[in-house]
Amino acid sequence: MSKLSQPATTPGVNGISVIHTQAHASGLQQVPQLVPAGPGGGGKAVPPSKQSKKSSPMDRNSDEYRQRRERNNMAVKKSRLKSKQKAQDTLQRVNQLKEENERLEAKIKLLTKELSVLKDLFLEHAHSLADNVQPISTETTATNSDNAGQ
Amino acid sequence: MSKLSQPATTPGVNGISVIHTQAHASGLQQVPQLVPAGPGGGGKAVPPSKQSKKSSPMDRNSDEYRQRRERNNMAVKKSRLKSKQKAQDTLQRVNQLKEENERLEAKIKLLTKELSVLKDLFLEHAHSLADNVQPISTETTATNSDNAGQ
């Protein structure tokens, strides 16, 4: 639905304005034709002298011109698409990293807990020795390795 | 918060029209004033010729118009700046998360190693019990944790 209706007119206070109409399709194609003009309001006209060959405003009707414009428009679209894609990828990367982070955090929590249990066992054992109680038992050991699953 | 927009149409090769303001090198300042209404191909000119109130092309000379344009231009600039900022933030977030990840990974590595050492100690102890050797001794423990690395 973005059929670009109403063609445009030009302002006048700020600068230039032109209307380009599709060159093919339906005929009709009014064009402002050219621009030497000047700047009543401060436009930056062409530097004095140079204007014969290169730096001329370029005929906006010329096929050359239209072709170049079209090419550039394509390039622009392509570039923007690429840019957008990249941005999206970056966003995705963030989520990916966040997930990874959570996983790691969970793992740390688990390891920490395991470690804590083992350390406690050691302490207990140490005390047992100190207090001259019976040494660690196989049963205890087994119980421990139980939740060490990973 | 939702982006339901999507012109969907608008193929790509549409060279339509455009107006340009800005004082570029090319002058051109005359004012075409009215719309030629030359719809390309589609033939969708002004609806029912009613152009008295709303649907009129809006006088581009009007102060009203110019003012609106200017405001919009500001808004656009602002919006784009914001957008750019956000993108940058996202990029920064990625790096931040990557760092965090490395930290966590390192921590995991450490914990894992510690755990491994302790487990080995337990095993050793278990074997000692099984083989009916002397129980774990404080000295042994100390010695062990010392060069647990190699």
Place this chain on the structure above:
DNA sequence: GAAGATTGCGCAATGG
């Protein structure tokens, strides 16, 4: 319903 925010689009300048 108007004012601001977004978004697609084309132009032109500029970079590679």
Place this chain on the structure above:
DNA sequence: TCCATTGCGCAATCTT
């Protein structure tokens, strides 16, 4: 010279 990027303005749409 050509394509890629980027800033900019216009207009159509959302969103407020």
